[in-house]
Every structure is written in C-alpha cells, then in structure tokens.
Amino acid sequence: MIALEKLQKLQPRARLLIATAVAIALAGALWAVKAERGGDAHHQPADAVNAQLIRRGGAIFVPEGSPYRARIAVAPVQQKSISRSKLVTGAVEADPTRTVKILAPVAGRVASLDVSLGDAVKKGQRLASIDSGDLAQAVADAEKARATVKLTKSAFERATGLNKAGGLALRELEQAQNDYRQATTELKRAEARLEVIGDSGTVSGQRQIVLTAPIDGTITALETAPGDFIDNATESMMTISNLEKVWVTASVQEKDLSFVQKDERVEVTLLAYPGEVFSGKVQVISQLLEADTRRNKVRISFDNPYGIFKLNMFASVRFFAPAAQSLLIPSSALFIVNDTTSVFVETAPWTFQRKPVVIEADYEGSTIVRGLEPGQRIVVRGGVLLND
Structure with missing residues (x-):
C-alpha cells in the first residue's frame, strides 16, 4: 500500500x-x-525422431514413419551364367594366300594389255605383252653362249685326240678343257636368266614376252596401261585374287580382346544384305597391336562361291565371349560421383551404406558389375533420396 x-x-x-x-x-x-x-x-541432435533420414558416419538410416520408406525399393544382387558379346566394325578383304601380284620380269614398254579391272581370268590366260631390250639382250647372250660351247667343245675334242697321238702338249689340252668348262658355265647362266623370265610368261621372238595368269581369279588391282614403261621389277603391274574364299577383317579395341578366341563363333552382317547373318569362326588373331589406334586385326574366313562378299564391303562383326558367372544389377541402382560408380547396400533393415563397384558391361537392360556379392541387397529404386 x-x-x-x-x-x-x-x-x-x-x-x-x-x-x-x-x-x-x-x-x-x-x-x-x-x-x-x-x-x-x-537441443536435440540432427537425427531427431521426426527426421526423414538419419546419418551416422557412413551409414544412412530411414526411420519408421519416414515418407522415404514408400519410395525406396531394395532387391538382391543376381548371379547368372551369361555369354557376353561385342559388336565391332570390319571389312571384306582378299585372302593373301590366294592373291598374286604380277611383276614385269624385265624392263620394257607395255605393248598390249589384254585384261581390265574386275575381269575374271583363268590360269595361263594372256594378260599383257612387254617389248623389252633387256629381253633381247638376254636372248642374244644365250645364243652366244650356245655358240661358244659348241666351238670350245670341238676344240677340246680335237686337243684330246692330238694329245693322245703325241702331237699336243698337256698344257694346251688343259687350256682347251678349261675354255670348254667356262663356256658351259656361261651357257647355264644365260639359260637360267631366260628361264626366270619365262616363268612369268612366254618369250616371243627376240624382244617380246607375253605375261600369263598364274592362278584362276579376278583382276582386283591394275596399275599399268598400253605404252607404259616398266623400269622397276618390284612394282606390281596388276593383282589377281581368287575370291572363292575371302576374309572379313575386324578391328578390335585393346580393351575388348577378351571377347576374341581362336575358333570361337562369330556372326557377321553386311550392309548389302540387311537381316541376313553369316556365321563363321575366328581364323587369325594378329599378334601385333596397331600402335596408333590401339586396335588388333582379327580375321574370319568365308567361302564365297557366288561372289556375295565383295572386296571392301563394310561389315559388322559380333564376337561372343565364353559363358561365365556374372553379377547383374539394374542400371537404376548405379550412381556416378566424381568418376566413381557406387550403389547403396543394405547392411541392416532400412540401413544403407555406399559401396563402390566396377562396371564391366551392359547386358539385356541390366549392368554387369564387380565389387558385390551374390544375394547382397541393394537399393534399386529411390536411391537418389540417399545420394547426398
């Protein structure tokens, strides 16, 4: 108050x-x-009772009552025996064991050309003729050698008779014998030269040689014409390939060589024949990896009696790896962060932990991986809710 x-x-x-x-x-x-x-x-911690996610270290817990439980699906990792395949590009090529390059045996000028690119030829068929001064010289050398042999042989026989009669010294007999031997050797050399020239064709007259086909086949390359002067015996005038058997050569990346095994099944398709599959086997696997492209040449041989396979056709080649046990997971379970691929593994009921995996390949809508165990339960839907 x-x-x-x-x-x-x-x-x-x-x-x-x-x-x-x-x-x-x-x-x-x-x-x-x-x-x-x-x-x-x-003053309660972040993992309150009403939180949607609770994080403790590397573990993520989805508490009871969290709306995330209805949006997250979990499934076990499956293991299956599968045979993976790899599709690569290729091209049709001639079999080198059935291909011959036609070389000029002597220098000279092409007098006639009797075939065109793409022509089918038979063994022994006339291909071209060459007019050659070198051939004329070789023929003249052979004729001279024959005449010399004939002359020295007569001289040797006459010296032998005189020596027996005591009218010729031994030294003169030996000289006649030596002359005959030298002439015989020179004749053999000249005839061998003509024989080598004749292996490529038929010598006609003093200056001309006719080139003939050494095998049945097709003119697949032509690098000469009438009037062309040939001065290099190593340059090909034309190429004949027997196309009854051909190669499909595939270019396989270094990382995919595990799919390639000798004698394994291969499927080839050609752009010219859509929907048609040609089955074959791996014949040759190159032991040399191309340094610039990091690719390996793999060849498959095909019979080609009807000419279906044309040289340089583009092809698609499918290789099949041997069957192996593999782990399959849905692609939706994968998360890529900073070049690291991972999944969320269930370590306890509604408790998850991130685990890195290695992707090997895609297979029928799923992904083949390494780094998991068969039967492990992983998040296959809704994992984005856990991915921070």
Missing part, C-alpha cells in the same frame, strides 16, 4: 517508465520458463 501511494505521487512520465520496466521483466521471466520447458527439443 505504501509503495502504491508513493507511485501515485510520482509524475505521469515517471509512472510510465516504471510500468514499462516491469512489463519487460515479466516478459523475460515468461521466456525463461518456456525455454526451460522446451529446452530438450531445441
């Missing part, structure tokens, strides 16, 4: 200041009481 009487005696302004201070003090007291009652809720 005394305090009230004193308050009433104060000026209105002073009374207003005192009332304001009291109100502030009461508000502070009420806030302190409220904070004390609700302090536990304000």
